[in-house]
Amino acid sequence: MPKISVIMPVYNNAPFVQESISSILRQTYADLELIIIDDGSTDGSTGMIYDIHDARVKKIFHPVSLGVAASLNQGLDIAQGEYIARMDGDDIAALNRLEVQAYYMDQHPDIDVCGTAYTQNYLGPVRVNPLDHEEIKAWLLFYCCILHPSVMIRKSSTERVGIRYDLNYPHAEDFELWTRLSFSGAKLANIPHNLMYYRSHPGQVSNTHRLAQDHSAKRIRQRHLSHLGLQLSEADYEQLIKLAEFRVNPHEIESYQPAAILANWIVQVNSQVKAFNQEALQMAFSRCLSRLPPY
Structure with missing residues (x-):
């Protein structure tokens, strides 16, 4: 049984998939299995996956696309490792990624899910997400x-806290999944090590399915706020998005004032409800409000 199972769904990633697979198979931590799930690709990715000859690779081919969530749940079902790592068919993992993360998980048995810092350009900058659980819960x-x-x-943890994709x-x-887990008894963390090159390109979901993604994200944020007993109006939600995208100008009263009012209201409600860590929120x-990223 391998220590680490890596789940990689692939859908039409032909320009990048060989490099992504290679970045996993060349890891400094070799006790792994790589589960590649080709989700009905039509661009030649399927043939590239067929041509991989490595005993650590398991290949699953869908005749038609089932979607990434269904593919990932299938991967979770068959993964044998103590740890399950995610990987996409268009990104590149640092060659010591799995070694660093497995060591962190070994040293922190209370952590259920661990992410990493990353770059979107080979030259940087390194993007560091909130690190500890309470910070993550608030920033979500x-x-x-x-x-x-x-x-x-x-x-x-997959059974203990219900790690499945909806x-x-x-x-x-x-x-x-992360917002649901943050209130389910799971413990989330990010480590500040740059272990991923997260590739930006026109074929990304955030570019090809932006409207559907935004609609889902709105429902997720509203549900996250429901732990405070709040349901935002359309105007208030627009202010929240401006805050999330660092579009509030602190030097313009027309931009700053409504966002600050919303922020103070939510923080005040939380001081009574205590759904989030008050300091982190x-x-x-x-x-x-100051247009400063978390780190």
Whole structure:
């Protein structure tokens, strides 16, 4: 039984998939299995996967696309490792990624899900997400602050805290999962090591399915806020998005005032309800209002 199972769904990633697969098979930590799920590709990716000859690779081919959430759930079902790592068919893992994450998980048995820092350009900058669970839980009100293809999940946690992807949130299944887990007894973390090159290209889901992704994300944020007993109006939700995208100008009263009112209201409600760590929530709003990323 391998220590680590890597799940890689592939859909029409022909220009990048060989490099992505190679970055896993060349890892400094070799006790792994790589589960490649080709989800009905039509661009030649299927043939490239067929041509891989490595005993550590398991290949699954869907005759038609079932979607990434269904593919990932299939991977979770068959993964044998103590840890389950995610990988996409268009990204590149640092060659010591699995070694570093497995060591972190070994040293922190209370952590169920661990993401990493990353770059979107070979030359940087390194993007560091919120690190500890309470920070992550607060920042999830604003954006998906765990990079999906960078995560490592403890296999024993999949049943304990219900780690499954919900097909009802198309193109935001990871965002839905992290927000749900943040209130389910799971413990989330990011480590500040740059272990992923997260490739930006026109074929990404965030570009090809932006409207559907935004619709799912809105439902997810509203559900996350429901732990405070709040349901935002359309105007308030627009302010939240401006905060999340660092579009509030602190030097213009027309931009700053409505966002600050919303922030103060939510923080005040939380001081009574205590759904989120108060200090973490205040810091997240403060940084959004000041247009400062988490790190």
